Amino acid sequence: MKKKLLMLSLCAPLALQAQTRESGPFWPSEWGPDDQAGASNRMTADKILSAFSQVESGELHELGHTYSINMPLLGTRSYSLKLLSEGKSSGSNGNVGNDEFITGELGQIGTQFDGLGHIGHEMTMADGTVERVFYNGHTGREIFNNNGLLQLGIEHIKPILTHGVLLDIAAYKGVERLAPNYEITVADARGALARQGMSESAITEGDAVLFRTGYGPLWYTDEATYNGPAPGIGLEVAHWLVDKKITVVGGDTYATEISANPDPELFGPVHQELMTHNGVFNIENMIFEELVNEGVYEFLFIVTPIRFEGATGSPLRPLAIH
Secondary structure: OHHHHHHHHHHOOOOEOOOOOOOEOOEOEOOEOOOOOHHHHHOOHHHHHHHHHHOOOOOEEEOEOOOOOOOOOOOOOOEEEEEEEOOOOEOOOOEOOEEEEEEEOHHHOOOEEEOOOOOOEEEEOOOOOEEEEOHHHOEHHHHOOOOOOOOOOHHHOOOEEEEEEEEEHHHHHOOOOOOOOOEEOHHHHHHHHHHOOOOHHHOOOOOEEEEEOOOOOHHHHOHHHHOOOEOEEOHHHHHHHHHOOOOEEEEOOOOOEOEOOOOOOOOOHHHHHHHHHHOOEEEEOEOOHHHHHOOOOEEEEEEOOOOOOOOOEEEOOOEEEO
16 A cells, blocks of 8 residues: 555645655654665664675775766756865975865766765645655654754764675676666566575675666766666665665666656656655765676675765765675
8 A cells, every 4th residue: 555655746746645744655754754864774774794794805996977067967966166275385394285176066966976865755745735745754844954954964874884796687688788767677677686596585684785787887988878867776676675675776877777767757766656655765976887897796885974063965885895
């Protein structure tokens, strides 16, 4: 019944439901009505200790891109770094230095971690008012402030050290990269696991599940294709991941989910299902070529979003250690 309600709200976001600030089709969350940490609550001491059992060689892989003025940027998003000299030297030892001044949508460019205040629903409440509703029923009028979110800021997310699972969908389909607008299915996910010698039970509560489409190398070579229609997961896979109670999903495209959605009436429904409804985080613009070249599909996965108070997301340096 709950999933039916969620799909109704996706297909008709202004439809009148019996929702109030205290209770609605996807709130309060399983961690209580005041929770702002979402699925990062699954980072228990036992989960972290278990994740470290994935480390055998100690080899480390970078799963994120370098932040650069040449990186692909969606729409009107911007990034600029200006170097500042500190001027004359200080002290008898002639101490000199440089600083930098960075501007841009730092939480939503490059390899990025989407926070729970990033995506919501526009909904009609039981009293007839139209609200923008985010994770755990927090409304836009409650949380929005020009100086940052009053609730659901990225600073509430707990550091994530967990078991990472990479699903190489491109290799499973036998292609260099998936076609634009290809929707990854649960059958694809299970097929990739089988190809990698893994069972579905390898994905456990609190895990990070990452999807390789083959788009990662386009970051450096073909911005137009990279920022165009992109493959990714759809609602079927999102529901599958939610049922497995994972903590974070990630991909090597700008959205992780299929863009644009096959249903032209929908925009970003996977973001809503994962983050808004279930507190599961999304990491975009990753790269997995080193891992697949070495045949590594399970690892210790580490991400620690920067605690910008009130931010909707964070720049990120995700790491895999095996």
